[in-house]
Amino acid sequence: MLSVCTLIHFAVDGLCAAVMAGYAVNEPDFARIVYYFSLYNATAFGGQWIAGLMLDKHNRFILPSLVIVPVLLALGMLTEAGIFFQAIFLGLGNCIFHVAAGIIIMIRSDNFREPGIFVSSGAVGLGLGLGSFVGALWFWALCTGGTIILVHRLLKDRTAYTFSRDDTHISAPVFAGALILLLCVVMRGFGGNSNIPEYAMLMPCVYMLGKSAGGIVCDIIGYRKTILLIFIMCFVSLQLSGYASLILLTFAFNMTMPLTLRLLHRYFPEYPGLTFGLAAGCLLPGAFFGEYMRIFPDVMAAVQFMGMFAAWLIFCRYGRCAESLQHS
Amino acid sequence: MADILPLREVCGIVTAFLTALIETPAFYLSGYRDFREWIYFACINVISNIMLTGWLYEMPFESDSPEFWAVVALCESAVVILEFAMFSCLFWKGAGMKKLFAVIFFTNALSFSLGLLMVFTGILQ
Numbered sequence: 420m421l422s423v424c425t426l427i428h429f430a431v432d433g434l435c436a437a438v439m440a441g442y443a444v445n446e447p448d449f450a451r452i453v454y455y456f457s458l459y460n461a462t463a464f465g466g467q468w469i470a471g472l473m474l475d476k477h478n479r480f481i482l483p484s485l486v487i488v489p490v491l492l493a494l495g496m497l498t499e500a501g502i503f504f505q506a507i508f509l510g511l512g513n514c515i516f517h518v519a520a521g522i523i524i525m526i527r528s529d530n531f532r533e534p535g536i537f538v539s540s541g542a543v544g545l546g547l548g549l550g551s552f553v554g555a556l557w558f559w560a561l562c563t564g565g566t567i568i569l570v571h572r573l574l575k576d577r578t579a580y581t582f583s584r585d586d587t588h589i590s591a592p593v594f595a596g597a598l599i600l601l602l603c604v605v606m607r608g609f610g611g612n613s614n615i616p617e618y619a620m621l622m623p624c625v626y627m628l629g630k631s632a633g634g635i636v637c638d639i640i641g642y643r644k645t646i647l648l649i650f651i652m653c654f655v656s657l658q659l660s661g662y663a664s665l666i667l668l669t670f671a672f673n674m675t676m677p678l679t680l681r682l683l684h685r686y687f688p689e690y691p692g693l694t695f696g697l698a699a700g701c702l703l704p705g706a707f708f709g710e711y712m713r714i715f716p717d718v719m720a721a722v723q724f725m726g727m728f729a730a731w732l733i734f735c736r737y738g739r740c741a742e743s744l745q746h747s
Numbered sequence: 748m749a750d751i752l753p754l755r756e757v758c759g760i761v762t763a764f765l766t767a768l769i770e771t772p773a774f775y776l777s778g779y780r781d782f783r784e785w786i787y788f789a790c791i792n793v794i795s796n797i798m799l800t801g802w803l804y805e806m807p808f809e810s811d812s813p814e815f816w817a818v819v820a821l822c823e824s825a826v827v828i829l830e831f832a833m834f835s836c837l838f839w840k841g842a843g844m845k846k847l848f849a850v851i852f853f854t855n856a857l858s859f860s861l862g863l864l865m866v867f868t869g870i871l872q
């Protein structure tokens with residue numbers, strides 16, 4: 420299930436990026452390019468928490484949601500629809516897939532590795548699509564094939580996407596802890612992206628490796644030691660210069676992704692879709708304002724480390740089933 | 748050394764080692780006698796102080812302005828929390844963390860006061 424979801428994620432992100440890049444190369448007006456990319460981002464990332472909340476409340480719609488993803492993406496590929504509707508269709512398809520598959524991944528295990536691996540493939544798809552290395556039709560074929568396999572598996576095992584919800588009171592410290600985690604995600608939105616124009620696919624691979632490594636390392640050495648390791652990696656990278664510094668810093672920032680995502684889910688285990696969507700939505704400020712706002716990377720690394728430590732401390736004290744994390 | 752490294756790095760490293768020289772014995776005397784604990788504490792100290800120097804150098808205020816001292820106080824508070832978080836990540840004991848926070852606060856206050864004294868008496872330029 421994890422491998423199929425990871426593969427579809429790669430294809431969905433790649434397809435959307437390929438279509439949007441295809442539009443951008445033929446559009447002479449830069450302002451229009453920014454506008455439609457923003458519209459796509461707002462629909463794809465900003466809509467995830469709403470879709471997540473709806474799918475959390477109505478588990479039975481997860482399967483039909485996955486089925487309509489290739490249809491929405493196919494509509495998004497039609498240039499006859501116009502770029503406005505293309506951006507909306509692609510954004511919706513991307514948004515629904517992320518949340519539906521995200522719920523399946525979040526509820527099937529309690530480790531940090533799986534969300535990291537699942538999310539990591541999107542970065543490579545995005546890089547290949549934006550650079551027009553692979554055509555949108557190839558991505559669509561991969562996405563549709565993967566969806567057929569996924570739906571077939573889910574039809575055989577309905578427990579993979581159904582979970583019971585037990586609404587409990589959310590205390591103020593738990594709410595504060597979740598807000599701190601979301602602030603860390605916002606920080607990653609600003610600091611986790613960088614670009615080396617000479618090597619177009621280098622940074623997407625760094626994102627992928629960082630996200631996967633974050634989850635795997637956390638499962639091996641535990642949450643506390645992982646956040647310390649990430650902070651020390653940021654510190655070392657800031658003492659270096661050039662590409663080595665940029666690559667190490669980006670790698671370290673991306674390692675935080677599975678940690679924030681899983682801890683947020685542990686805060687609100689009844690809302691896997693909502694937490695997944697909120698984490699995605701918090702990347703939007705970085706996507707919109709990252710070019711215009713400068714936050715010092717050393718300040719960002721320190722704030723992120725302290726935030727993730729505070730969220731862990733609050734969870735150990737006030738969170739549910741906190742024993743599992745207390746010793747990690 | 749100043750010819751090889753820029754001034755910021757030299758100041759950062761010198762200040763960090765001076766601070767570690769003051770804070771590590773104070774930490775040892777506060778009851779943390781385990782060799783591993785105070786070696787880690789010394790390393791954490793060096794890292795946090797190099798970061799602190801970096802933050803202070805990025806600050807756009809003159810050193811005699813009230814804003815400068817407000818930011819210094821803010822950065823020092825951040826360093827206390829940072830050192831507490833870093834040490835807790837390695838040696839989390841659940842209970843007894845309040846004592847750890849108090850000790851880290853005390854050692855930082857001590858080194859900060861001594862640093863100020865050295866600056867105002869002209870020992871440190």
